[in-house]
Amino acid sequence: MLTGAARLRSIALLGGLFIPPLWPADIEPHLDQQLQTAYDQIYDQQFQAARQTLAEYKSAHPDDPMGPVSDAAMYMLEQFHRLGILEKDFFSGNGKIFTNKPQRPPDPHLAQAFHAAIEQAEKEAAAALHKSPHDANALLADALAETLQADYDALVKDQGWQALKEIEDASAKSRQLLSFCSHCYDAYLAKGMENYILGQQSGFTRFLLHLGGADTDEQKGLQQLKIVAEKGNYFKSYAKLLLAIAAKRQNDKSKAKELMSQLATEYPNNMFFREALKTLG
DSSP states (O other): OOOHHHHHHHHHHHTTOOOOOSSOTTOSOOOOHHHHHHHHHHHTTOHHHHHHHHHHHHHHOTTOTHHHHHHHHHHHHHHHHHHTHHHHHHHOOSSOSSOOOOSSOOOHHHHHHHHHHHHHHHHHHHHHHHHOTTOHHHHHHHHHHHHHHHHHHHHTSOOHHHHHHHHHHHHHHHHHHHTTOTTOGGGHHHHHHHHHHHHTSOHHHHHHHHHTTOOOOHHHHHHHHHHHHHHOSTTHHHHHHHHHHHHHHTTOHHHHHHHHHHHHHHOTTOHHHHHHHHHTO
16 A cells, blocks of 8 residues: 555656655654564563574574674563562662662673674674665664663663763764654653663763753653653663653652553563552552
8 A cells, every 4th residue: 555655656656746755664663563573572571582583583683783792681681580680670769760880790791792792783783884874774773782881881781971972873873864764653761761860860970961052951861761661663662661660760650560460561571560560569
């Protein structure tokens, strides 16, 4: 079935006119049900099943950078689970997220696998973008790789300033993608995290970051994460989790309970979601 733009071009051609395409052919991100299944398995903490699903996906799509960037998301969240990072952020009461240091060293095998997946995703994204600079799938993977690297450096490696630089870079890549693909909603993850995390810094630090071009509006960041939670694809549930943690830290138990209830229902094997929901009454 022809889209409105395609019908317009067809009519124009029949009338002897030529109207060039209104957007590149590769502007739409590649959304795949098998990849969505892998993310559902990751959020449900079925990591072995997710490994198998992603291996099958990468075998069928060897040049798609969303394969290795999804591997990276899996290894990161598995490392978070092992270290109890998100649990500490949820149950701690200092009013900020992403500020709790891990109490034990990360698993070296997961760390190595994470970094290798990030490197592979960036390599494949660069190759795709060299062929087509408006490849939405590659731009999304590139932005997500930088976002995941920032999350990992901040939460696992406790390298806050390095993470700030990475989240700024990820946000810039997301802005590039969103400039021509406004419905690539997962790209709002980087922008939302930049605004929210940097917005929690001291006033002087925010001023310096803003001078450097960073976005530091905490409330705007929450709104951008809400876009991912409501309209996103693979990172929809991750955004919901971040919003639930933020709501809990802001003493908005009603919102935190609403989001955690959705996550616990959708992912019954994730014990963190169930325990968090219990604490909210």
